[in-house]
Amino acid sequence: MDVFGSSGVRGVANEELTPSFALRVALAAGTVWDAERVAVARDTRTTGRMLANAATSGLQSAGVDVDRLGVVPTPALQSYCEAAGVPGVMITASHNPPEYNGVKLVGADGIELPVTELERIEEVLVAESFETTRWDGTGSDDAVDGARRRYLTELLAAVDRDRIADAELTVAIDPGNGAGAFTSPEFFRRLGCDVVTVNAQGDGHFPGRDPEPVVETLDDLGALVRAADADVGIAHDGDADRAVFFDETGAFVExxxxxxxxxxxxxxxxxxxxxxxxxxxxxxxxxxxxxxxxxxxxxxxxxxxxxxxxxxxxxxxxxxxxxxxxxxxxxxxxxxxxxxxxxxxxxxxxxxxxxxxxxxxxDGYENVRVNVPYETDAERDRLVDAIADYAEAAEGAEYTTIDGYRLDYGDAWVLARPSGTEPVVRIYAEARERSRAATLVEDVKERLRDALDGS
CATH class of the missing domain: 3.40.120.10 (Alpha-D-Glucose-1,6-Bisphosphate, subunit A, domain 3)
Known part of the structure; x- marks a missing residue:
């Protein structure tokens, strides 16, 4: 899939991901789906309303009525889609930086679309073989209240409330100014936890930290865990479909x-x-x-x-x-x-x-990850070729090509692959010793830098 990557389509808002593009994606989905209604939601990004409006227009042009859920976590949209039996469009770039936004498509079963259905929609999008309706058949749009409440009710019914409440846990939560700010603090309070928060106001500029919940962005959460003597720290990404943790000592957990x-x-x-x-x-x-x-x-x-x-x-x-x-x-x-x-x-x-x-x-393993940015498709191609050359020349390693090149050395492994959502090549490594993982990453990174420099 050229348009729909590893988790929807994303790009810098109003540059790569324009309202007209979001409209066409939604129109293509409306063309393929046999649906009278579709739900549209967004995370807190400042461009979310603009792109949700565009997606709504595309769906209406296909003759589809739109349920507008407003700002909710992606799992809340998925919950609504399953309950209502309607497909959904989520405007989110998940963990990407604030300037990004994206479009994620959800089926009427509440599950992200499988590759085969995404490919059908992509074919319509690329060929622009849209099916629009007459002026008197265009869809309506209605605001839906209560999507967050319905989602919280479902969550509460799905977990062991008594077990969690009896543990009398203090929980520190960092929603990262994303959509989880409107649901997670309340959810854990209703589970009987004492809740303390940081970055718990929805703000699409993400002033507290970048949306990706990684150790480099979560110093405030670790400090909060220690200051509040919390039992655990929880951090989300921008649309709250992920959770990462700190233990009771305030240490980040891989x-x-x-x-x-x-x-x-x-x-x-x-x-x-x-x-x-x-x-x-x-x-x-x-x-x-x-x-x-x-x-x-x-x-x-x-x-x-x-x-x-x-x-x-x-x-x-x-x-x-x-x-x-x-x-x-x-x-x-x-x-x-x-x-x-x-x-x-x-x-x-x-x-x-x-x-x-x-x-x-x-425990007992160390992970190192770095990104190598590129600017043009030609640079990306040079980096991909360099990864292949490196893998084929590596001694003492077996490699697989499921996604990029993963080299397994027995005591460690390293993977290099182009990102599906950003103009970077990601390098990952794992070993028992951090120095071993860091050396593997640096070796690949140096080879990729040489490729960009033309050497």
Whole structure:
């Protein structure tokens, strides 16, 4: 897919992702969908209303009525779509910087569209084979109240409220000025937790921190955990479909560690879990110990969800899946990422022991990640060629090409791949020793810099 990347389509708002483009994406979706109504929602980004208006116009031009949900987390839109039996359009760039925005498409079952349906919509979009209606058949649009309340009610019914309440937890929450600011603090209070917050006002400029919840942006949350003597810290991305954590000491928890802990609590012999090619050895260790199977996909929620659906249709049991970026999926709840639900399931584990003890069995690996930016398609092509040359010349490593090039050395691995949402090549590495992972990353990074310099 050239338009729909690893998780929808994204770009710098009003430059790459213009209102006219958002309109055409929505019109293409309205052309393909056999739907009388479609829900449209957005996160807090300053360009969200503009692009939601454009998407609404595109859908109306196809003769579709629009339910406008306003600012909600992506999982709240997905919840609404499933309950109402309507597809949805989410205007969000998730973890990308404030200047970005995007379009994510959701089916009437509340699940992000599989690759095959996205490809059908992309074909209509590229060919501009839109089906519009006469003036007297254009759709209406109506504001919908209560989407957040309905989502919170669903969340509360889906988790073990008594177990969490009995643990008497103090929870520090950083929604990052994103859509989760309107739902997560209330959700955890209603679960019986004492809640303290930072960056809990919705603001599309993201003044508190960048939307991506990574260790470099979350100093304030770690400090809040320590100051409030909290049991756990929770951070979301811009649309709150991801959750990352701090333990009770105020130490950042690698997302791969959390995924491994949650998987260990869910997997049984014979089960299957799905993750991306960035999978940590932590999850591999859990899968081996549990007698389960691991399926790998390209990076991005779209690919993981598509594979989960395929496996379940084939009769496989997939109780948990996801990536180490905080995007965990519990398919029995919904085949989507949901940051608040993931956090609540993590709190259930804290009823028995402090976070640091719960996570200790899955520690022992170090992760290093860097980005190498590029400006033109020609530079991107040079970087991709350099990655291939590096992999083929590497000694003592086996490599796979599911998504980019992943080189496994036995004691460590490194992956280099172009981002599906930003003009960067991402480099990831993991090893028992941080210095080993850092050396692998720096070696690949140096090779890519040489390619950009023409040497």
């Amino acid at each position: 997302g791969d560690t959390t995924l491994a802990a949650l998987a260990a609590a869910e997997l049984e012999p014979g089960d299957t879990t799905v993750s991306a090619v960035t999978v940590s050895q932590r999850l591999v260790d859990v899968v081996d110990r549990k007698g389960a199977e691991l399926e790998l996909t390209s990076i991005g929620s779209t690919h993981i969800m598509t594979r989960i659906r395929e496996l379940r249709e084939a009769g496989e049991t997939v109780p948990v899946a996801g990536e180490g970026n905080g995007g965990v999926i519990f398919p029995s709840y919904r085949v989507n990422r949901d940051g608040a639900y993931t956090a609540a399931r993590f709190l259930e584990l804290l009823a028995d022991a402090p976070a640091s003890e719960v996570l200790a069995p899955y």
